[in-house]
Amino acid sequence: MGHQVSETSIPDRNPRRQGEAPPSSKGRFEIEILSVYYYPERRNVRAAVVLKTSFILHGDRKLKYAECPIAVYPEDRNSEPLAIGDYHPIIDEHVQVDYRTGQKYWHLNPAVNVMEAGAQIGSVGATRSDNKASTISLRAINRQETIPRISWYYQAGKNTIYPGVVTVLLIIENENPKGAPWFEFDLKLTRDLKVDVHGKKLFTDFRDRWVGVPEDGDGWTFKIRGQFNPDYAMTSLSRPHTSDSNVGLKAAARSMLDALSPP
Numbered sequence: 001m002g003h004q005v006s007e008t009s010i011p012d013r014n015p016r017r018q019g020e021a022p023p024s025s026k027g028r029f030e031i032e033i034l035s036v037y038y039y040p041e042r043r044n045v046r047a048a049v050v051l052k053t054s055f056i057l058h059g060d061r062k063l064k065y066a067e068c069p070i071a072v073y074p075e076d077r078n079s080e081p082l083a084i085g086d087y088h089p090i091i092d093e094h095v096q097v098d099y100r101t102g103q104k105y106w107h108l109n110p111a112v113n114v115m116e117a118g119a120q121i122g123s124v125g126a127t128r129s130d131n132k133a134s135t136i137s138l139r140a141i142n143r144q145e146t147i148p149r150i151s152w153y154y155q156a157g158k159n160t161i162y163p164g165v166v167t168v169l170l171i172i173e174n175e176n177p178k179g180a181p182w183f184e185f186d187l188k189l190t191r192d193l194k195v196d197v198h199g200k201k202l203f204t205d206f207r208d209r210w211v212g213v214p215e216d217g218d219g220w221t222f223k224i225r226g227q228f229n230p231d232y233a234m235t236s237l238s239r240p241h242t243s244d245s246n247v248g249l250k251a252a253a254r255s256m257l258d259a260l261s262p263p
Contacts, residue, residue, distance in 0.1 A: 009181050009182075010181060010182045010226055010227045011225070011226035011227070012226055012227055012228065013225045013226035013227075013228060014228055015033040015036065015222045015223060015224050015225075015228055016223045016225075017032070017220060017221070017222050017223075018220065018221045018222075018223070027055070027056050027057040027058045027061060028056050029053070029054070029055060029056075029066070029068075029193065029195050030052075030053070030054040030056065031051060031052065031053050031054070031068070031189055032052050032054075033049060033050070033051060033052075033187075033222055033224075033228065034050040034051070034052050034167065034229060034232055034233075035048075035049070035050040035228060035229040035230060035231070035232035035233035035236070036048070036050075036224055036226070036228040036229070036230065036233060037227055037230035037231075037232075037233035037234050037237070038181060038182040038183075038227055038230075039237075040181070041085065041173065043177075044085075044173050044174060044175050044177060045173070045174045045177040045180065045181060045183060046085050046086075046171050046172065046173045047171070047172045047173075047174075047182070047183070047185070048169065048170075048171050048233040048234075048236065049170045049172065049187065049224070049233065050167055050169055050232055050233050050236055050247060051070075051167065051168050051169075051170060051187075052165060052166075052167050053068055053152070053166050053167070053168065054164060054165050055154075055162065055195070056164065057164075057197065059199075060199060061197040061198065062156065062158075062159065062160065062161060062162065062197060062198045063154060063156050063162040063195070063196075063197055063198070064156060064158075064196040064197050064198045065153075065154065065155050065156075065194070065195075066154040066155075066194060066195045066196070067152070067153055067154075067192065067194040067195075068151065068152045068154070068189065068193060069149060069151040069189065069190045069192045069193060070149065070150050070151070070170065070187055070188065070189060070190075071147050071148070071149045071187070071188045071190055072084060072147070072148040072149070072150075072172055072185060072186075072187060072188075073147065073185060073186040073187075073188065074183070074184070074185055074186075075183075075184035075185055075186065075223075075225075080175070080176050081146070081148065082148060082172050082173065082174055082175075082183075082185055083148055083172070083173045083175060084142055084148045084150055084170070084171070084172065085171040085172065085173035086171040087140055087142065087150060087168070087169060087170050088168065088169040088236070088245070088247055088248055089139070089140060089168070089247075089248040089249065090140065091139075092137060092139040093137060093138045093139070093248055093249040093250060094135055094136075094137045094249075095135065095136050095137070095249055095250065095253045096134070096135055097134055097135065097136055097156075097160050097161060097253070134156070134157035134158075134159070134160040135157060135160075136154075136155065136156040136157070136160055136162050136163075136249065136253075137153075137155045137156075137249070138152065138153070138154055138155075138166065138168075138248065138249035139152070140152050140153070140168070148172075150170065151192075152168055154166065156198075158198050159198070161256070163249070163252035163253060163255065163256040164256070165252060166248075166252040167247045167248070167251065168247055168248065169233070169236045169237075169247045169248075172185060182226065182227070184223075184224060184225050184226075185224050186222065186223055186224065187221070187222040187224065188219050188220065188221045188222075189219050189220040189221075190219040191219050193219070232246075
């Protein structure tokens with residue numbers, strides 16, 4: 001990952017978000033930036049960004065499917081485009097979820113392991129007493145377009161609990177830093193955002209999309225103008241494909257398990 005950048009040369013600034021979703025009676029989607037950390041990579045400069053995505057549901061609704069599309073822009077739209085250098089999860093994550101009906105009992109056990117670049121990437125699972133298991137998943141597609149764009153896809157089976165909070169890691173690369181140890185850029189959650197939920201009623205289970213976008217804009221925009229809480233992203237960079245990663249579906253499932261199974 002290269003050597004650490006001298007933090008004294010990079011301003012500390014909280015990323016500013018522009019755009020708010022209209023209120024919804026069914027729930028809402030939230031996204032925020034937890035950390036931004038700049039570091040050199042060969043002759044380029046990278047920014048590691050940890051994004052927190054949250055699904056806040058009302059009533060008996062459970063997440064069915066979501067698409068979270070993020071576009072990357074340089075601060076100056078006339079300058080050279082940036083690139084998506086890396087991200088996590090970089091491979092599909094699948095988690096088998098189970099619980100014992102009527103009881104707050106959860107069990108976490110290893111599932112399928114996938115080999116990627118010599119690293120063992122684990123999934124997590126749980127087994128319900130009635131053997132009616134279901135699977136939740138998280139995957140990303142890095143779209144190689146004129147404007148760098150990546151989409152995360154969240155999916156869950158019917159009557160399956162999906163973690164309410166999932167963090168992901170996105171690494172933006174400036175291939176022409178001109179000697180600067182950092183750069184300014186924007187991350188935009190576009191109007192292609194989609195969130196569907198399961199409900200007990202037929203019409204809600206069929207296609208109940210409950211998240212909107214601002215009526216007077218084209219999405220939510222984060223303006224990155226310096227580092228922010230860099231230690232979090234540094235930790236994420238040090239173990240993105242390990243069993244104790246702090247981003248991705250596996251980490252979210254563990255946090256969910258802890259919350260549902262208090263000591």
